Amino acid sequence: MDWQGQKLSEHLMQILLLAFAVVAFATGYIMGSFQMMILIYAGGVVLTTLVTVPNWPFFNRHPLKWLDPSEAEKHPKPQLAVNSKKKSVKKN
Amino acid sequence: MHSFGYRANALLTFAVTILALLCTIGSLSDNLNTPSPSAQIEILNINWFQKQPHGNDEVSLTLNITADLQSLFTWNTKQLFIFVAAEYETPKNALNQVSLWDAIIPAKEFAKFSIHTSNKYRFIDQGHSLRGKEFNLTLHWHVMPKTGKMFANKIVMSGYHLPEDYR
Numbered sequence: 001m002d003w004q005g006q007k008l009s010e011h012l013m014q015i016l017l018l019a020f021a022v023v024a025f026a027t028g029y030i031m032g033s034f035q036m037m038i039l040i041y042a043g044g045v046v047l048t049t050l051v052t053v054p055n056w057p058f059f060n061r062h063p064l065k066w067l068d069p070s071e072a073e074k075h076p077k078p079q080l081a082v083n084s085k086k087k088s089v090k091k092n
Numbered sequence: 093m094h095s096f097g098y099r100a101n102a103l104l105t106f107a108v109t110i111l112a113l114l115c116t117i118g119s120l121s122d123n124l125n126t127p128s129p130s131a132q133i134e135i136l137n138i139n140w141f142q143k144q145p146h147g148n149d150e151v152s153l154t155l156n157i158t159a160d161l162q163s164l165f166t167w168n169t170k171q172l173f174i175f176v177a178a179e180y181e182t183p184k185n186a187l188n189q190v191s192l193w194d195a196i197i198p199a200k201e202f203a204k205f206s207i208h209t210s211n212k213y214r215f216i217d218q219g220h221s222l223r224g225k226e227f228n229l230t231l232h233w234h235v236m237p238k239t240g241k242m243f244a245n246k247i248v249m250s251g252y253h254l255p256e257d258y259r
Contacts, residue, residue: 045107
């Protein structure tokens with residue numbers, strides 16, 4: 001799952017759960033059935049789990065673009081030479 | 093790390109939090125209900141009225157209890173516990189309560205009833221002050237919810253008398 005996918009999955013999870021909670025409460029209250037509220041909400045939780053927990057393809061539509069190895073060679077990492085020198089001085 | 097387990101855990105935590113919230117709101121919604129219960133209790137007969145060998149007064153009554161408690165039921169009500177208590181004053185105690193009969197009402201359909209019964213539990217005074225005593229019959233109820241707060245209330249019916257003599 002890429003970064004955008006993680007954000008999407010988290011938002012989807014929160015929005016879906018809240019929406020199901022609202023629908024469940026409204027239905028249960030209007031029908032006068034506590035059991036109906038629990039059932040709808042339980043169904044909502046299962047559905048949300050199926051949508052947001054597995055790593056679906058649509059969470060991977062923004063793959064990270066890594067630099068080519070050749071590009072990386074043109075911009076070498078700073079050497080740690082200075083650091084090692086300091087250390088050696090301290091040791092002496 | 094945003095793994096399968098992490099997402100499952102976050103979802104479960106959030107889902108349970110919302111469930112707790114739903115139950116809380118469900119319990120609070122009981123306050124929107126303004127019940128109008130009614131009850132009448134008739135004493136059909138005083139079966140006997142005697143002094144026990146060790147000195148306590150005991151009465152046996154036949155009661156007719158009629159009540160309509162349907163308005164106490166809401167969508168969050170599991171059951172109703174009701175009991176009838178005889179309440180009276182003696183020189184020693186300002187309030188004596190003796191439970192005479194009780195019942196559990198499991199559903200709204202059974203909340204409107206009329207029952208003809210003798211007292212289920214013995215009406216015994218701690219002493220011998222029941223002769224000619226004026227007493228109240230009080231119908232108490234406790235509403236047991238599916239979640240949240242329990243409610244209790246009562247209807248007091250006054251003006252009942254016991255006979256002046258044992259019989």
